[in-house]
Amino acid sequence: MGYVLNYILFLLPIFVTFILVRKSKKIAQTRAKLPPGSMGWPYIGETLELYSQDPNDFFAAKQKRYGEIFKTHLLGCPCVMLASPEAAKFVLVTQAHLFKPTYPKSKEQMIGPSALFFHQGEYHTRLRKLVQNSLSPDAIRILVPDIESIAISTLDSWAGGCLINIFHEMKKFTFDVGILSIFGNLDAKYKEELKKNYFIMDKGYNSFPTNIPGTTYHKALTARKSLSKILNYIVSERKERSPGNRDLLGYLMNFKDENGNHLTENQIADNIIGVLFAAQDTTASVLTWILKYLHDYPKLLESVKAEQMAIYESNERGNRPLTWAQTRSMRLTLKVILESLRMASIISFTFREAVADVEYKGYLIPKGWKVMPLFRNIHHNPEFFENPHKFDPSRFEVSPKPNTFMPFGNGVHACPGNELAKQQMLILIYRLLTKHRWKVVGYQSGIQYSPFPVPNQGLPARFWKDSCTPREG
16 A cells, blocks of 8 residues: 555656646647738648749738738648748747758759758758858958959850840859859869759759659759769869868868768768859849849949949059959949849748747747748838838948848858859959940840749840940840
């Protein structure tokens, strides 16, 4: 009898604790409710509604109806949308450990599962530090002359009045700069093989993931395997000499953890392809928008050109290479870049997934739900940017309020290559406005998504060296 009594006394605190925990959970769940919004049709949710219109109109209408926190159901997933700076900071910075990066498995397979932006925690921290070191101001300063050479070669290839798709050509330019930052001066044979296979992979990245021979997705996966082989050859050759530390490949190859383990060849390949992918389309999209806005505002174009011509003249009419210090003096040009980033909002939102039930401002974000901070909604909110639909670089004479301007994301997963992106934009604009002129052809308003927003048809245009007279058409 005494044994039974002792057993009951032993279990009683555990039982009481269990009841209290369950009761507290029920109280918390009663207090917190799902955000307002519509989940749409079973399974497909509101996906068709999203893709049948401008996505920005979809999200803006939802925000107007439900407020800055609302729920929906997209691409087979329940989602919570956040359209306030405070909420974005909550998810991306202060409580980032509660929200993991999330991507469709097909996209992880394409880039490579070891790429840093698919991870969080210690592995992500270590890899991010390597990328940041390879793209530090000191590293970028050394690259300025080489980036200028790429800009000169790119623009010269456009000259002569041939019709080009600006967005497609900008992708080639940003790819070449990406290769430079990753490998330094890479052998031409490897560069061309990387470019050929990368663009096949890039074309299939957003295609329907059907791995059947002949499909775009299957071709992309085949090209991805070829990229790994080429990168392994490059790594093997680099091992025969000193890997060096001046480029990303050198940092990746020289890395050792606390146990002395190096990164595997697959980890190196995944992170190189990930960096290329993250840097290429986004920067190319912004550059295309910059040319559109300069085209649309002739007086602004003249002012930016005057700023660039002053530097050009001080460099013996371009006979001396551009310097890092000179790019830092391009104040008006930088404001044009920042305003283009705000207006276009290339990264309209980012995906996270709640790793636990989270309560925010009285609303429940259930574990497993996707969480999407809406950068574009914040960038176009008149509370933070007066007349937000007006292109006005002068607004950046004063720094925006914290967490209201996030063109490169925020927190531990913010783009580590943002300074390189801005640097190549400044350099290309310098060479374009001092040596070339262009005319947009068959200009149409509107936006296309590929998947990033770009002007319709990629902004077709003709380019000439400044000494030539452009023909009509």
